[in-house]
Amino acid sequence: MHAAPVVLVALCCLVAAASVATAAPAATSPGPGNATPAGATATDLEGDPLDARSCPARAATPNREAAVDEPRLVELYPNPTTHGNAGEYLVLAVPSGTALGNLTVTDGYATASLPNETAAGRVAASPDPEIAAAVTDHPVVELDGNLRLAADGDALEIRAGNRTVDAASYDRAPEAEVWYRDDSPGKNARGEWWPREASCRPATAYDPGEATAFVLPDSPEVPLETLRDADDRLLLAGYTFTSEAVTAELAAAADRGVDVRVLVEAGPAGGTPAASDPLLAGLEARGVDVRALGGEGSRYRYHHPKYAVVDDAVVVTSENWKPAGVGGASSRGWGVRVEDGALADDLAAVFAADAGGPDVEPWSVHRERATFVDEGSRSGEYPTEHGPATVSVDAVELVVAPDNAEARLLDLVAGAEESLLIEQPSVAPDASLLAAAVAAAERGVEVRILLDSSWYVADENEALAASLEAAAADEDLPLDVALVEPGDRFEKIHAKGVVIDDEVAVVGSANWNDGAVETNREVLLVLRGAEAASFYAAVFEADWNGRTWTLPVELALVVLAALALAALVGREKAGVAVSRRAGSRSRGPRRCRRRPSSRRGRR
Template sequence: MSRHHWSVVTLSIALVVLSVVPAPVATGAEGGNETGVDPAVVTAVPNPVADGDAGEFVVVRVPPRSTANWTLGDGETVVPLPADRPASEFALSADPNRTRRLTDAPAVEAPELSLANGGERLRLRRDGAVVARLDYRDAPEGERLVRTDDGRRWRPVGIDPRRVHTYGRANVTGFLLPDSPDLPVETLRDARSRVLLAGYTLTSERVVDALVAANRRGVEVAVLVDADPVGGRSARGMAALDRLADAGVEVTVLGGPGARFDYYHPKYAVVDDRALVMTENWKPAGVGGRSSRGWGVVVDSPVVAADLAGLFRADAGWRDGIPWRRYRRGSVSEDDPPAEGRYPSRIDPTTATASSVRVLTAPGNAESGLVDTIDAAENRVDVIQPSVGRRDGPLLRATIRAAERGVEVRILLSGSWYVTEENAALVDWLNGVAERRDLPLSARVAEPGGRFEKIHAKGVVADDVVVVGSLNWNENAVSENREVSVAVRSDRLAAHFREAFEADWRGNTGTDRTTWIVVAGAAAALVLAVVVARKTVRFD
């Protein structure tokens, strides 16, 4: 069960209803639409992580110049809104000093405010008439109601879902792993002013060497990784973070009580005015080129770099960002056998000029942004993923919709032992759908044929747009993890990654698929026995 299983369980039983009631709103100077501001109960934090729920608050929005009598009530208590409001949107709190640590909205003292964790029926009134409402039940600890694409849901305090940020022309280098393992490390080595490295795990000695060397020559270096990766932190991972901290590098881990994300899972680095965004972890199997098929891009753009630097600072700067030296735990998990594969460099990196670059993040906009990209495709969509979650998930539905429009769709999944059966079943189902409905859709389990060990890439090529990043196609990734991807529009870059996809799609054509699955299944049984004995779980 995930780190925030308590939150997920609560979500399954929580009933959240939000509605705006326009009928009673008066017209004229007092009308919300007349001033461009619609009255609303924006969000609520009834159950902060604090003794006695200190700092609980409700954010409301009212027209800035309204002279009406505004109140917020819960059926028992009525809280008057102050006449000298600091902004049209502000937080009401009985303890504004604590509340200011939890929200960027200006905090206004409201001694009468008291929110029940079990539920409230909040009503915003103007001159006695209800203009907006917010009902909730079973408020999870440390969470607030936020707006998502499909309505409202609870989110940990500190997560501000971002819009898709779009930037203009940029030079972009696309590369593959394990084909080009030197490129990401050389990018780090070239740093002159800053390196902000974000990842799920960090065990690569080459990466640590590059970061320590950069720090010694005066480069600002900061590292942000997940506090509690599945299975625990390995001895190599502990040693890597210890060495960085000993060298004076700012090392922060994200997690602990009140953590905003189930897992901190991105794989990117801001290097001077460039953004390195990948599908791979900072370990030998990933950036070391020892195992995984991965995709990556280096975006030479000050504005994209500034965007990700801002995200890095925001993620590291919240209360669940803990200095490694303070968080460090003595117990470590047993190291997995190090990846020692050797693979040929068959496809060299390519550099292209992109007409636009979009930054996608989860929770918030990554799923909807990717769905929009697939929905806009007119000719071809190629998808490469380790696995796919629900068959009725928005991303898989988008690919089927594309095929229904006549778009050629191919989906390539990993043949790794731990997803062999589920991926084979999904491939059969997708191909069955295509055959029954005569759709230009096909799916396949990858047969590496010596090019790599397993698929770890999370990529899409939709016409002239390439999407590269950490986002797995499952519900937890899009809604509970921190994930980062970029969508790059470039004919040349799209051709580069489609060439790589085509080669991986063909794979080892000399091996019969049924035979390959049987062999993989036998190997899986052996490896699974070892894993069960060690009581560890993989999470990439």
């Protein structure tokens, strides 16, 4: 069944946004695309700000607590992945010399006491202290009583005798996530959830001076040559891995004594490609550390980045480590190579944190229960129309999801003043980044969005294009959307790229949907400088002007009335209230041919 009503409602929310999305500033130096227009605040249909998920401050610095005068609830872990939630715990920050035996914890129904011990700083309390000690670095004491932390929500009080010294409440506790108290004053604490042991990094900036910009399928030699140059370390992270050429480079590096490590997603959408197993198992047999991240209670919905750290260089792309991706046999992708020791060390730290988590296992263990699927292979050959280029950069930022990517990308889009070029396989109609792009068009920024037309995304992309084009025509917005047609340049779009004001380019793995930036591990580089931005802008222009489909305005007006009626029916059935003004701008799909149905996976 086609999801046109969803597109209609989501687009109503997008075009009703009053202005630009504003997010928490990243830890970067000033520069192009870094400023947000004064007074700009993005809102949804109800007038609420568009929020970006970012990690809680206490997740980044769990011992940041200043001295407290009375005990405070600072962490809650109610919903572990263990049977019966064994190992659940709460964390108290207490003044020096606190007699824990004077304290009790209650939810109004059951009460638990703490042991007769003296404590200072942070202490965890759990009904299962031995199990909890394995999942928290805080000292753990036993909660004695019938109190259990409810996974579906609870209200807790810390009492000293009959006096309540602190309280906190929460709704449903996400599995394997920790509640961190925020800095709001008072005893009724508020907080935020964050996956246990997930990283919590700010966006960070570097000054390498130059970078090597490249695109695929034009320049598959760039990532291969970078891997070939490894002397000391080679850390490769990806979603899927089926490239024999990359395997050969990793094996050769290992044979000459390089520390080679590989980290892939444990459960790609639809299953792990069968071609992965002999390659990764073969690398493991040669002494390469190969691990898979995922499974129940994983820190990330998908481990979806595509990067390599090679000595003091990094390669970050939109492409999987497979022939269709970095092999140059299919996809239009964007990539960049940067040589900078500090950047390489920081990205290596991301790799180490991800590879060392509780949701990671060796490939030799994972393969015994993995679901393998035959996804076929790609062997296309395409010309080199855009060769690699060494470009100057004013700064390079390392941005990762879910830690900081949504906030940083919203900030960059909010800072656009003249132009916004977006090249994506698809864009979710309810994505916060799309709302920010539409808001940019509303304030006069020229926005162009280029999407893929492969059969598995064509219907939804055509629907989104129709909706946005109709809205643009109705409001006279500088907003254009096109679907690229496959040709002799590449088979499909797989890039996840943005160019802002011909001054900033974003290269990386994050699709434009809220799941990618809020729950996936993604890695992106923000390149600031006119030369870098111009390289990717030229590729965008060539793709845009090559073979694209756009919805004629005349056709949009003819279809509009029928879709408005469909929207009304869908709205009545769903009970969703949308404004008449927003609804009149909604559009549905152009159906030009029937395609076989398929479960759509993340790419």
